[in-house]
Amino acid sequence: MKNNINQAVALRIKELLESKNITRYRLAMDGGISHSTLSNIMGDTINNNKLYTVILIAGGFGISVSEFLDSPLFDEDILIL
Numbered sequence: 803m804k805n806n807i808n809q810a811v812a813l814r815i816k817e818l819l820e821s822k823n824i825t826r827y828r829l830a831m832d833g834g835i836s837h838s839t840l841s842n843i844m845g846d847t848i849n850n851n852k853l854y855t856v857i858l859i860a861g862g863f864g865i866s867v868s869e870f871l872d873s874p875l876f877d878e879d880i881l882i883l
Contacts, residue, residue, distance in 0.1 A: 806882040810875040811856065812844050817873070818863050833862025 805813065819829065826844065830837040835858045842848045843855070853867075860870040874880070 804880050804882050805875065807876075808843070808846055808848065810873075810881060811859075812846055814870060814873050814875050815840075815844060815859060817875075818865075818870070822863060824863075829859065829862040831862075832864075833858040833860075835859065835862070 815829070819826065824832075826840050827837055830840045833840075835855060839848075839855065840859070843859075856870065857867055860867045863870070
């Protein structure tokens with residue numbers, strides 16, 4: 803299944819929320835972003851995720867951006883660019 807970048811980011815967040823057993827609210831608080839921004843990302847209502855937001859989200863998980871992006875979800879052959 804092909805995903806666009808926004809969908810891949812949302813899916814990766816979902817994976818990490820589940821694997822780290824934290825809530826969206828905790829991620830927003832720890833990442834320094836608003837809960838509404840995170841909800842918009844998860845609901846695919848934001849047309850382009852800014853790298854800065856991805857950096858904050860990764861920080862909320864306590865991981866680097868490289869670790870966040872280290873997922874088959876971001877392989878170029880399955881992304882719609």
